[in-house]
Amino acid sequence: MRHLILCFAIVLLCSCKTTQPEIIAPAVPTPVESKPALSNTPTSKNTHKVINKKATPKAPEIAQPTELWAHIADNLHLPVEQNQALKKRINWYLKQPNYLKIVSRRAEPFLYHIVKKVEQKRLPMKLALLPFVESGFRPTARSSEHAVGVWQLVAATAHHFGVKSDQWYDGRQDVLASTDAALDYLSYLHKRFDGNWLHALAAYNTGEGRVKRAIKRNQKRGKSTDFWALTLPKETADYVPKLLALSYLVKHPKAKFKRPKLPYKALTTSLNVAKQFDFSVMAKLSGMGAKQLHALNRGYLKNQSSPHGPHTLLLPIEQQALLKNRFFKANFAGEYIVKKNDTLYGIARHFGLPLEVLKQLNNKQNNFIGVGEKLILGEPQTLPESLTINYKISPYLEQKKPVIPTIEVDYHVKPGDNLWNISQLYGVAHSDLARWNKLSASSVLKPGTQLVLFIPQAATPKTTPAKKDLLLDLQNTLNHPR
Incomplete structure (x- = not known):
């Protein structure tokens, strides 16, 4: 036993001699990285190398929309209250699955421009659908209250917001001119009703005074002044749910109510003829049919524009080839809408204009342009030939007997x-x-x-x-x- 203990002790002593103790180095504080001094003095070789920070990753580019109705749907943000009135109107639309498809065909030449005007004025996208509810997008629609056009403007309102109307031209039937007036009117109503869009829409339909009185009645009785609590004419009580229901279905399409397909681009362009013209002459020069030209420009009541204007025509976008035509370039004040990636130099070169001339025409001191901006491409000169003919009334518009509304x-x-x-x-x-x-x-x-x-x-x-x-x-x- 004593022998075993002695052997164990000898082994233990030997192992202690050969095993080195583990040395734990004291923690060294990590040096704080500082920005290099902005100096021309070269750094010492012993200086720690400054570690470059990782480059901030670029934000992914937002894909440009390619489909107009999808773009409208993506930008419908107003909350919609699901109540009985709204459900009733949704069901009404669902029973007419082709409604939006049919009306979208009428809106096709104009809808992109309306959407852009709504966005430029920073208004709710829902307002772009208002002409669908107001008139089924019929430029010549007339109501029993003498409201006219896709936005159903009465004469006094149209005049107040700058729409021209005379024996030659009714701007309420001009889709783009009336759009500007209608959106300005809606903006005014929105302010008058303290930012309440449902009140503003009701006032657009039935009048500012009537909605104000309905609100005051509820205030006196201690009732809610929410749109749904107001006592308004049945037409107005139905009108607002119609717009909200249509917006809801565009945002949330159903199997029985699908969104149409339209490209996200302008299908028409404005041409400023800058002097009195005749539709028949313009149709011949542009290669269009006179009926098609009238259909895009319903504001003109006769076959000629007024001697005092306006003289702007809406043409299919392919007719922009007119702007390259020598006759048109020499005589008409053409217009161009700036698109993404356009440059002033590129536009000038495309239309054969010196850059300085283009800048002078548009009162520009620099080369900056914005997407959606309208550029004038020329000044009208003395025309070598007349753009008018002898007869005054268009064969498409001549009325031999009074038209009954x-x-x-x-x-x-x-x-x-x-x-x-x-x-x-x-x-x-x-x-x-x-x-x-x-x-x-x-x-x-x-x-x-x-x-x-x-x-x-x-x-x-x-x-x-x-x-x-x-x-x-x-x-x-x-x-x-x-």
Whole structure:
């Protein structure tokens, strides 16, 4: 036993001699990196190398939108209260799955410009949909209250906000001119109603005074002054939910209510002719049909522009080739809308203008331009030939008898309906009903088919018990052409 203990002690002593103790170095504080002094003196070789900071990663570029309706949907931000009135209007739209597609076709030449004007004025995108609710986007629509155009402006309001109207031209029917006035009016109402857009929209429909009185009545009674609590005419009470419901469905499309497809770009461009012109002459020079030219420029009431202006034409974008035409370059004050990545030098070169001339025409002291900016491309000179002809009234606009104002009504065919019964119900000619819908007088109607009728405002549709609810709805919801 004693021998074993002695051996163990000898082994332990030997191991202590050969094993080196572990040395733990004291912690050395990490030197704080400082910015190098801004000096021309070369740094010493013993100086610590300054570690470059990592470059800040570039923010990813925001992709440019390619589809207009998707862009509108992405920018609809106003909150929508889900209540019974709104649900009723949503259901109304869902029963007409082709509504937006049909109306979008009418809006196609103008919608991009309207969206841009709404954005430039920093207004809610929802307002770009207002012409769909107001008039079904019909530039010549007229209401029983004498409101005209896609924005349904009455004469006094249009005049107050700078829209010209005379025997030659009605700016309320000019989509782009009336857009400027309508958006300015809506901005004014928004301020008058302390930033409440629902009150402003109601006032746009029924008048500022009526909405103010409704608010005061509720205040006196200790009631809420929220739009939904106000006592307003049924047309106005339905009007605001129509816009909100349409906005909701554009933002949240359904299987039965899909968004149309439109490219995110201008499809039309303005050309300032700068002097009196005749539509027939301009149609011939531009290679367009006179009817197409009139369709884009409904503000002109005759085949000639007024001697006192305006003299601006809206043309399909492919007609910008006119601006390169020697005749047009020599005689017309063409216009160009600045696009992304454009430069003043590039635009001048594209249209064959000296840079200094382009700057002088647009009162520019430098070369800075902004996307959406409108540039003048030339000054009109003395024309070598006349742009007018002898006759004054357009063959497309000449009226041999007074036009009776009408209200457009959409009718959904019910089982058992035929053209004769529907024409008798609304007091219109059987042949007119067939013609409006491109049908023959003996056509068999399929239930669910949508027909369009133009009912004289002076006439009252014949009421039958079976159609009473339908007529009440038409009277209240389609008082304006929608």
